[in-house]
Amino acid sequence: MKRHRVARHDNARPYDHxxxxxxxxxxxxxxxxxxxxxxxxxxxxxxxxxxxxxxxxVGLRRETELVERHWPARG
Structure with missing residues (x-):
């Protein structure tokens, strides 16, 4: 029976999760x-x-999309 190698966890950035x-x-x-x-x-x-x-x-998202399409933000 072969033993499989277990990869170690990377602890370089412990605060990600x-x-x-x-x-x-x-x-x-x-x-x-x-x-x-x-x-x-x-x-x-x-x-x-x-x-x-x-x-x-859904209506709010469509309305926002229409407003942004007809009056694009200047910036």
């Missing part, structure tokens, strides 16, 4: 938890709100 700061994690949980409770309590209403938000976001 550090975890998120605890404040950001707790902020994300504070924002996501009520949304999850609402989605479980009112699934049809939350689906409707998700569709409305998606349509609004």
């Amino acid at each position: 550090r975890p998120a700061p605890p404040a950001l994690v707790s902020l994300a949980l504070v924002l996501v938890a009520p949304a999850a409770v609402f989605a479980v309590a009112y699934p049809l209403l939350s689906a409707l709100l998700a569709v409305v938000a998606a349509v609004a976001l």
Whole structure:
């Protein structure tokens, strides 16, 4: 049975993949938890709100694209 060589990890840049700061994690949980409770309590209403938000976001992106195409930023 052959033994395979295990490559060592490169430790030259140890801070590339550090975890998120605890404040950001707790902020994300504070924002996501009520949304999850609402989605479980009112699934049809939350689906409707998700569709409305998606349509609004697509419309906003298209409007921004049209404005930038017709009136390019000077700089």
